[in-house]
Amino acid sequence: MIKFEQVSKVYSGSHQALQKVDFHLQQGEMAFLTGHSGAGKSTLLKLISLLERPSDGKIYLNGNDISQVSRRHVPYLRRHIGIIFQDHRLLMDKTVFENVALPLVIEGYGRSEIERRVMAALDKVGLSDKAFCVPVHLSGGEQQRVGIARAVVNKPPLLLADEPTGNLDPKLSTEILKLFEAFNSVGVSVLIATHDLGLIAKMRYRTLTLRNGKMSSDGLLGGSYA
Amino acid sequence: MLNILGSSPRIAKVPWYKRFLMYWVNHFQQAVGSLGELWRTPMASLMTMAVLGISLALPASFHLLLKNAERVTASWDNAAEVSLFLQPGLSEKTTQNFIQRISLYSEVEAVTYISKEQAIVEFREMSGFGNALDFLDENPLPAVVQVTPKPQHASPAGAKLLLAKLQQEKEVEQGKLDIEWLERLHGMISLVVDSVVAIAFLLLASVLLIVGNTIRLNILNRRSEIEVMKLVGATDAFIHRPFLYTGLWYGLIGGMIAWVLTSSLVLWMESAVIRVAGLYQSDFRLLGLSLAEFVFMLGLASLLGLVSSYITVKRHIHLIEP
Ligand SMILES: Nc1ncnc2c1ncn2[C@@H]1O[C@H](COP(=O)(O)OP(=O)(O)O)[C@@H](O)[C@H]1O
Numbered sequence: 001m002i003k004f005e006q007v008s009k010v011y012s013g014s015h016q017a018l019q020k021v022d023f024h025l026q027q028g029e030m031a032f033l034t035g036h037s038g039a040g041k042s043t044l045l046k047l048i049s050l051l052e053r054p055s056d057g058k059i060y061l062n063g064n065d066i067s068q069v070s071r072r073h074v075p076y077l078r079r080h081i082g083i084i085f086q087d088h089r090l091l092m093d094k095t096v097f098e099n100v101a102l103p104l105v106i107e108g109y110g111r112s113e114i115e116r117r118v119m120a121a122l123d124k125v126g127l128s129d130k131a132f133c134v135p136v137h138l139s140g141g142e143q144q145r146v147g148i149a150r151a152v153v154n155k156p157p158l159l160l161a162d163e164p165t166g167n168l169d170p171k172l173s174t175e176i177l178k179l180f181e182a183f184n185s186v187g188v189s190v191l192i193a194t195h196d197l198g199l200i201a202k203m204r205y206r207t208l209t210l211r212n213g214k215m216s217s218d219g220l221l222g223g224s225y226a
Numbered sequence: 227m228l229n230i231l232g233s234s235p236r237i238a239k240v241p242w243y244k245r246f247l248m249y250w251v252n253h254f255q256q257a258v259g260s261l262g263e264l265w266r267t268p269m270a271s272l273m274t275m276a277v278l279g280i281s282l283a284l285p286a287s288f289h290l291l292l293k294n295a296e297r298v299t300a301s302w303d304n305a306a307e308v309s310l311f312l313q314p315g316l317s318e319k320t321t322q323n324f325i326q327r328i329s330l331y332s333e334v335e336a337v338t339y340i341s342k343e344q345a346i347v348e349f350r351e352m353s354g355f356g357n358a359l360d361f362l363d364e365n366p367l368p369a370v371v372q373v374t375p376k377p378q379h380a381s382p383a384g385a386k387l388l389l390a391k392l393q394q395e396k397e398v399e400q401g402k403l404d405i406e407w408l409e410r411l412h413g414m415i416s417l418v419v420d421s422v423v424a425i426a427f428l429l430l431a432s433v434l435l436i437v438g439n440t441i442r443l444n445i446l447n448r449r450s451e452i453e454v455m456k457l458v459g460a461t462d463a464f465i466h467r468p469f470l471y472t473g474l475w476y477g478l479i480g481g482m483i484a485w486v487l488t489s490s491l492v493l494w495m496e497s498a499v500i501r502v503a504g505l506y507q508s509d510f511r512l513l514g515l516s517l518a519e520f521v522f523m524l525g526l527a528s529l530l531g532l533v534s535s536y537i538t539v540k541r542h543i544h545l546i547e548p
């Protein structure tokens with residue numbers, strides 16, 4: 001699904017954020033991406049969704065070299081990736097329904113189809129009764145679930161999440177991760193960046209660890225935190 | 227599972243005919259939506275549209291002024307009459323032949339013949355020198371033929387051409403055209419036209435800048451919304467659309483304001499002119515904007531709004547990256 005080959009990223013006027021990173025996430029796989037603050041987790045996710053371009057190396061999505069994707073085609077690529085942010089990135093003056101419907105409106109779905117899919121997505125994240133609230137009236141956990149509903153509403157094959165539980169207490173964090181597990185169980189590839197090692201230990205999934213922009217370990221973080 | 231990129235990045239998840247239909251439904255929704263957006267900042271929107279309206283009303287009013295002035299001076303153009311003084315000693319027959327011949331000129335509207343005898347009678351009546359003429363042995367006045375050009379040849383330049391042509395005739399001793407004042411008038415009018423055109427261009431340029439600036443502020447206000455749209459895969463064109471509609475609305479409504487302003491000005495001027503000229507009895511009317519001119523003004527205003535928002539949107543939305 002995602003393959004990095006010797007990928008480096010240097011921001012202008014800054015040190016190297018990523019150095020010769022290699023990894024391969026299989027189709028239908030779920031993995032965590034961890035590391036200290038500033039290790040390069042967000043940068044790695046941004047490279048996949050073409051929010052940033054690599055300085056060196058190659059990135060493949062489903063076998064396609066995404067450095068070949070022109071600026072004009074970036075929006076079409078993003079429609080196949082569901083992205084979830086720590087700060088939700090919701091439109092605060094629009095209802096929950098309108099927020100979740102946004103990717104579908106952009107893709108030109110019809111009204112009844114939009115309604116059906118949005119309600120299905122909200123149902124999955126347990127927010128069917130909040131469809132016509134505005135996000136400001138929701139709790140942090142609920143806002144994060146709206147963000148997840150928006151990311152999955154057009155059924156992308158790949159979900160990327162950057163610190164999705166960053167502002168949540170452990171109980172809510174576990175609920176959010178259960179949601180990701182549910183999507184993964186129906187074949188969606190999931191990559192979650194987090195520095196919450198306790199959470200990772202509970203879930204027992206493949207874990208990619210970054211240290212100062214280098215991939216320092218790749219595998220199960222076995223036992224020690226359990 | 228879907229191939230993320232496939233051969234074409236535009237994977238048709240939605241059939242084309244639905245996509246096509248929804249494209250227009252979206253357009254309509256965005257058009258109405260951006261009209262609603264204007265109400266969110268009523269003062270700023272109204273100011274922009276008012277400035278647009280005033281900027282368009284000024285050249286439009288100048289245009290009306292010229293149109294009415296031209297209508298009045300059109301009647302004066304008939305004063306461009308050519309007087310031909312005939313050779314002395316022409317026989318009656320030759321003279322009649324000559325008149326016959328020049329009446330057939332395509333430029334000529336009418337020909338009036340004033341014989342030597344008629345000329346002297348007129349002269350006696352018009353001047354106070356009637357008695358003086360009795361002392362002369364013979365009539366000193368030449369026969370005169372007055373030629374009125376057709377309206378399309380009545381301009382100073384056209385009348386001059388006609389005069390030159392008529393002077394070629396062997397029966398003509400001398401031709402005369404009193405058009406100096408007419409030339410001056412036409413010169414003044416074209417000077418006014420030139421300055422109005424220059425002012426109009428400056429005003430239209432300021433309209434471009436004003437609408438562009440308002441749209442730019444709109445874009446900055448909605449920066450985070452634009453970022454989110456880009457994050458979930460909106461194309462630039464999709465993000466541009468509401469702003470383009472906003473520009474179109476500014477233009478259209480500004481155009482209507484300009485029309486209201488110009489029409490009020492015409493009404494006000496009309497009553498003022500009637501009062502000054504004491505024309506209560508006549509059915510004097512100032513010409514207002516015709517339907518074609520009204521449509522042209524709205525079209526131009528909308529086009530200006532659209533073009534300036536397009537230029538702004540092209541530049542600024544490109545710069546916003548999530
Ligand atoms: N837009 C940017 N411009 C310059 N430097 C950046 C930018 N984004 C991140 N960095 C730097 O790159 C490094 C990695 O950052 P990031 O990927 O955000 O780490 P993490 O998400 O693991 O905390 C940090 O040193 C950070 O300061």
Ligand SMILES: [Mg+2]
Pocket residue numbers: 041042043162
């Ligand atoms: Mg980060």
